[in-house]
Amino acid sequence: MPISALLAERANEEIKRRTKVVGVFPSKESLMRLVGSVLVDVNEEWMLGQFMDASSLVGLERDASAPEPPSAEVVELARTRIAAAIEGRRAA
16 A cells, blocks of 8 residues: 555545544634644644654665666565554554
8 A cells, every 4th residue: 555545545544533522613714724624734744754663664675786676475475564564553
């Protein structure tokens, strides 16, 4: 799953969670303000890069002598570790 899809999924889950708390919105504008603030929060979280640390990337670097793209196994390992870091951040 691409990073953009993970970001969209995370944003959708957070919007769903926060709108359930409110229940019924008094106006369309109030819903838009809430969704906008959720999207700003999710964007800031990703821009700060605090969703994972360097230790979770150990073993993912490419060999400098090999100019070809990383193998499918390395790509899948990176995706798995990123998804785990996002879930860990969400639980915290």
